[in-house]
Amino acid sequence: MAETDRLLEEIRSRNAKTVGLQFPAGLRMRAVELAQEIESRAGVTCIVSADPSFGACDVAEMPVDLTVHIGHAPMPHLRYDRVFFYDLGSPPLKDFAFIDAAAALLPKRVGLLTTVQFRGWLPAVKERLEKAGHEVRTGEPDRRVAYAGQLLGCDYHTATMIEKDVDGYLYVGTGDFHPLGVAMLLPHKPIVIADPERGAARDLGDLRDHILRQRHAAITRAHDAQVFGIIVSKKPGQARMELARDLKALAETHGRKASIFLMDLVSPEFLEGYRVDAWVNTACPRIAIEDVLQYKKPILTPQELEIVLGERDWKDYVFDEIRA
Amino acid sequence: MAETDRLLEEIRSRNAKTVGLQFPAGLRMRAVELAQEIESRAGVTCIVSADPSFGACDVAEMPVDLTVHIGHAPMPHLRYDRVFFYDLGSPPLKDFAFIDAAAALLPKRVGLLTTVQFRGWLPAVKERLEKAGHEVRTGEPDRRVAYAGQLLGCDYHTATMIEKDVDGYLYVGTGDFHPLGVAMLLPHKPIVIADPERGAARDLGDLRDHILRQRHAAITRAHDAQVFGIIVSKKPGQARMELARDLKALAETHGRKASIFLMDLVSPEFLEGYRVDAWVNTACPRIAIEDVLQYKKPILTPQELEIVLGERDWKDYVFDEIRA
Secondary structure (H helix, E strand, O other), X not given: OHHHHHHHHXXXXXXXXXXXXXXXXXXXXXXXXXXXXXXXXXXXXXEEEOOOOOOOOOOOOOOOOEEEEEOOOOOOOOOOOOEEEEOOOOOOOOOOHHHHHHHOOOOOEEEEEEOHHHHHHHHHHHHHHHHOOOEEEOOOOOXXXXXXXXXXXXXXXXXXXXXXXXXXXXXXXXXXXHHHHHHHHOOXXXXXXXXXXXXXXXXXXXXXXXXXXXHHHHHHHOOOOOEEEEEEEOOOOOOOHHHHHHHHHHHHHOOOEEEEEEEOOOOHHHHOOOOOOEEEEOOOOHHHHHOHHHOOOOEEOHHHHHHHOOOOOHHHOOOOOOOO | OHHHHHXXXXXXXXXXXXXXXXXXXXXXXXXXXXXXXXXXXXXXXXEEEOOOOOOOOOOOOOOOOEEEEEOOOOOOOOOOOOEEEEOOOOOOOOOOHHHHHHHOOOOOEEEEEEOHHHHHHHHHHHHHHHHOOOEEEOOOOOOOOOOOOEXXXXXXXXXXXXXXXXXXXXXXXXXXXXXXXXXXXXXXXXXXXXXXXXXXXEEOHHXXXXXXHHHXXXXXXXOOOOEEEEEEEXXXXXXXXXXXXXXXXXXXXXXXXXXXXXXOOOOHHHHOOOOOOEEEEOOOOHHHHHOHHHOOOOEEOHHHHHHHOOOOOHHHOOOOOOOO
C-alpha cells in the first residue's frame, strides 16, 4: 500500500539499517508480513516490539535506526525521535444506517467525536447529519490530540471545547470507554454511539450511571484506608510523577501513609502482595475505570482520592484526564 | 537491621533525595514498610518499582538518585550505575536433617551448589558433609556469578567448572529449576536437592527425564515450522540480540522465515496473535523450559532451533545458558 511506499522512502532517506515495528494488539496478525515485506524491499533488518502497545503515549524505545508506530496518531506535545507514524487510514464507509439510527437519538446541535481509525469518515458523517437537519460541530485539535474530533482514552478536549455550542454528541467508533469519559465530564449532554462493528446506535446514559455507582463504591471502600499506593506510569505520555508526589503529600497531611509505585505496564498481578489498603492510579485513566473488578483492593483516580480525604465533594466528581 | 543502616549511610554519602526500591515478588510484603522507614529516617522520597523483578540481570531503570535492588546478588560483568544491592543474608540454619538425608543419596565426591539466599550456609554444610566422609568442592565465581557455588537460572558455571572433580552434586535450596540446568548439562552425574522449605531431600533424575521428553516434543512440533519468531529480551543481563540475528540468518539459509521480537517481560499473552509457527527464546532460559505449557506454539531454546534445522544432533542436546 501507499503508506508502505512512504515508509520505504523514509528508510532510504535516513539510511536506516534496522527498523523497529510496533503494533497494537488488534494488528498483530499483520506484523510478520509487514516485517518480511520491509526487509525484502528495503534490505534492512526489522525488529518487532512485542511489548503491549496502547497508544502514542507509549512509543517503544528500541535499539533501531527508525521506529515505526502503527495504529495511533502522534500526540503533538510529545517529542518523538526517529519515529514514523504508519497511518492505516480509515476503512471505507459503505453504509450509513448506523449513523442514521444514531442521528434519530440526537438533539439538533451535535458535536462529532471519533478515534483515529475512523477520522476519515467525519466529513461524510457531518454532511449526512446536516442533511437530516442537524447543526454539526467538531472540536479542533490541540497539543495532545492530533485531529479534529479525535478522542483519547485520557483526553476529551475536542468534546469539552465545544460544550457550549452543542446539545449532545455523536461518537463514531467501537467500544464504550472513549465516549464514556465525555459522558462523565458532561453529565447533562446525551452521548450516542454509532458503532460500525455492530452496525447499530446506542445511548450511553445507563452505562454512565452504572460506572458512577461503581466509582462511588470504590470511594466508600477506600474511606478508611491507612496506606495508599500511588501508581505512576513510566510511559512518556502517561507519566505524572509530580501529581503523584502531590497526592502523597496530601494523604500525609491527612494522617495517612502513601508510597509511590512506578511501573511500565499497570496490571493487577504486578501489584499483588504489597501492603497497601487502596491504589491511586495516575497512569492511563482507563485503568481505574475499566479494570476495577480485576483488583482486590479499591483503585481510585486522583480526584477520587481527594474525595476520600475530604478535599472534594462527591457532587464535584470529575473524570480523570491527562492534560499537558 | 544492619543492612538498612548501611543503606542509610550510602544515601547520605550520595546526598540522594529520591531512592528507588526493587523487590522480587516474594518480598513485596516488606516494600511499604521499608519505604516508610527509609523516608522517615533519611528524609528522602522512596519510589517502589512495581515492574516484576527476576534478578540482577534486570535492575530497574528509575528516575531516582539511587536504586536499591533487593534479594539478588550483583552480576560482576554488568555495570550498575548508582545501584545498592541490599543483602538480606541467609536465614539461620537450625536443623541438618534435610542435609543428612541428601548426603545419604550422594557419592563420595560432592560439588556444592546453592542460590544467593542460602549461600551463608555453605561452610556449615561442607563441614557436615566432610564429617560424613564426603570430599566437598565448591566452584569459584566468575564474571556472571558473584559467589562460590552460586547458580543462576541462566548460568551453571560453578557446577560445570568442577565437573571433573566430583561424582555428584548437592543443591541446597528450594525449587527445581536451578539444579535442573545442571542435571541437563551433566546427565551422568546425580543431582540431589536438599530443600529447606520441605525439610527433605530428593533426586532430580526423574524430572530430568520428564523435561527431556517435553523438549523432544517441542522440537518435533516445530519441525515443519515455516516462520520462527525469535524472542530477544530488553533486560541488560538477558539481551542476546547478536545471537538472535545469527539464528534468524541460520533459519533463512535453511529456507525458513524468521522475525525478531524484542520485549521486556516475556509472557504468553503478549505473543498471541502474531503469525509465527514456533518461538525461539533468547531471553532468560527458564522461559522456554518452565513456561512451555502456557504457549500455544512450540517455544524452543537456541540449541533446539539448531536441532530443528538439522545443524545439531539430538544426542548433542545441551541446556541453554547465557555466558558473558
